Structures are given as structure tokens and as C-alpha cells.
Amino acid sequence: MDRLDKSRRSWNMGRIKGKNTAPEIQVRSLLHGLGFRFRLHNQTLPGKPDIVLRRHATVIFVHGCFWHRHHNCKLCYTPKSNVEFWREKFNRNVERDRKSYAELTKAGWRVIVVWECELSDIPRLSTRLRRLLSHQKM
Numbered sequence: 001m002d003r004l005d006k007s008r009r010s011w012n013m014g015r016i017k018g019k020n021t022a023p024e025i026q027v028r029s030l031l032h033g034l035g036f037r038f039r040l041h042n043q044t045l046p047g048k049p050d051i052v053l054r055r056h057a058t059v060i061f062v063h064g065c066f067w068h069r070h071h072n073c074k075l076c077y078t079p080k081s082n083v084e085f086w087r088e089k090f091n092r093n094v095e096r097d098r099k100s101y102a103e104l105t106k107a108g109w110r111v112i113v114v115w116e117c118e119l120s121d122i123p124r125l126s127t128r129l130r131r132l133l134s135h136q137k138m
Contacts, residue, residue, distance in 0.1 A: 023116045024050050024062040030122065031060075034130055045109070047100025056133055058110040061097070065116045069094050073117050 019041050028051060031038060039052045042059075049059035065075035069090050079086050101111045112132055118125045 019050065021062070021064070023064070023114075023119055026119050026122075027051065027060065027062050027114050027125075030126055031129065034126065034133075036133060046103035046107075047097065049104070049111075053133065056110070057108060058112060058133065059104055060112045060114060062114045063097075063116065067093055068097060068115075070115045070117065073115065075117055 028038070028040075031051065031053075036053060037055070038060075039054065041048055041050065042052045045052065045059065047059075047061065050062045051060040052058075053060070063070070065073040066077070067090075070076045078090070104111050110132075112129070114125065114129075118128075
């Protein structure tokens with residue numbers, strides 16, 4: 001049973017942002033500190049990647065573990081109410097992500113996904129991104 005009435009729940013859900021989220025801003029700051037320059041939210045690319053590094057032919061998606069179903073993550077839980085709705089919603093999200101990644105890869109882009117939970121260990125994420133991006137041609 002949901003603790004909130006329908007209108008309050010709708011209001012809460014409407015406040016969830018799709019871009020310029022706190023995790024995304026953290027990743028952008030990290031990349032900038034590592035010396036990488038990028039563009040944001042390219043509407044013409046499949047999936048509208050959060051970060052586009054054209055010079056490296058790489059796109060980065062900063063995903064929330066809950067919304068994009070990070071496997072074996074404690075932040076990836078399923079609400080106890082309206083379970084069928086959530087299951088369908090999550091399945092659509094995952095399928096849309098999978099399709100976007102495939103289209104980008106086919107078009108010659110390298111796809112990197114940064115999960116929300118990875119931001120709890122910035123040094124490790126920094127090392128991972130530096131390693132992944134340093135092997136790209138400039």
C-alpha cells in the first residue's frame with residue numbers, strides 16, 4: 001500500500017529529473033578535472049547520451065541504479081506496491097537502453113555506462129574512466 005495519495009505520488013514522480021542530475025554533474029566534474037572536454041545531451045544520437053566525447057568517439061550514460069536496473073546493486077530494488085507496473089516500466093527502460101547501446105555501437109561509438117553507485121568511490125571511477133578513455137584515438 002502506497003503511503004501517499006495518487007496526486008502526491010504523481011507530484012513526486014514529476015519532480016524526478018532526466019538530465020543534469022547530481023550524479024551526472026559529478027561525472028562531468030570528474031571528467032573535466034581529468035582534462036576531457038565534452039558536449040552534453042546530444043538529441044541526435046540514439047538514447048540521448050548524457051556526455052558525448054566526439055574526439056574519443058565515446059558516449060557516456062550516467063544511470064541511476066534504480067531506474068536502469070543495475071544488476072546485483074542494493075539501490076536496484078522493486079517497490080512493494082503496484083509491482084506489475086514497476087516491472088513493466090523497468091523492462092521498458094532496460095530494453096530501450098539495450099537498443100540505444102546497439103545503435104550507437106553500430107554507428108561507431110563506444111558506449112560507457114557509469115552507475116550511480118560507482119560515485120561512492122570516486123578514485124576508482126576516476127581510474128576506470130581515465131583507463132577507458134586513454135586508449136581511444138585522438
